[in-house]
Amino acid sequence: MSGMFGKVFGKSKAQSQATALASIDKLSETLEMLEKKENLLVKKANLEVEKAKGFTKAKNKRAAIQCLKRKRLYEQQIEQLGNFQLRIHDQMIMLEGAKATTETVDALRTGASAMKAMHKATNIDDVDKTMDEINDNMENMRQIQDLLSAPIGAAADFDEDELEAELADLEGEELEAELLAPTTTAPTAPVRVPTGQQSTRPSAQSSKTEDDELAALQAEMAM
Numbered sequence: 715m716s717g718m719f720g721k722v723f724g725k726s727k728a729q730s731q732a733t734a735l736a737s738i739d740k741l742s743e744t745l746e747m748l749e750k751k752e753n754l755l756v757k758k759a760n761l762e763v764e765k766a767k768g769f770t771k772a773k774n775k776r777a778a779i780q781c782l783k784r785k786r787l788y789e790q791q792i793e794q795l796g797n798f799q800l801r802i803h804d805q806m807i808m809l810e811g812a813k814a815t816t817e818t819v820d821a822l823r824t825g826a827s828a829m830k831a832m833h834k835a836t837n838i839d840d841v842d843k844t845m846d847e848i849n850d851n852m853e854n855m856r857q858i859q860d861l862l863s864a865p866i867g868a869a870a871d872f873d874e875d876e877l878e879a880e881l882a883d884l885e886g887e888e889l890e891a892e893l894l895a896p897t898t899t900a901p902t903a904p905v906r907v908p909t910g911q912q913s914t915r916p917s918a919q920s921s922k923t924e925d926d927e928l929a930a931l932q933a934e935m936a937m
Contacts, residue, residue, distance in 0.1 A: 734813045738806060745802045752795045759788035 766781035 741806045755788045755792045759785045
């Protein structure tokens with residue numbers, strides 16, 4: 715039933731839009747025809763003015779007045795055509811505004827229908843179920859990773875606390891060995907003295923000669 719009504723209303727809406735377009739086209743054609751007639755009447759009125767000027771120069775006053783009367787008639791028709799054009803413009807503006815309003819409402823209705831369909835396709839229960847499945851999968855993956863990273867075989871029997879204590883003992887022994895190690899001074903680098911400033915040292919032979927001389931002097935004084 716709803717599908718039938720949708721087709722009926724859809725057809726009616728399409729017909730309304732087609733009618734509006736046809737009306738706007740018809741009004742545009744009529745407006746163009748009125749503008750052509752107005753331009754023709756303006757030319758005729760100007761022509762009557764030129765004729766009146768000619769008759770005035772020819773001293774034919776009666777003919778000149780007849781020309782001015784026809785000019786007035788043309789001017790009345792021009793004014794009437796102007797009013798017609800104004801009404802047609804007004805009607806075209808109203809039709810175009812109504813058409814724009816109809817299209818806007820139709821677009822909003824289409825958007826609302828699409829939003830309703832999306833909400834219907836993704837309700838809150840489906841979202842909750844999907845999130846629960848994601849959380850369950852993540853928990854299962856975490857458990858699998860924990861099982862794969864757990865030690866197996868002989869390594870599974872090691873006590874972590876005992877290993878930590880043994881490591882602390884090793885660190886203490888290393889620190890104690892560093893504290894008890896003898897302090898060694900670094901070898902002193904030889905000092906290079908520039909040439910010319912080096913002091914001359916007596917050789918071993920010259921030192922021995924001075925000692926002999928000193929001993930001989932002491933012996934003489936003892937006598």
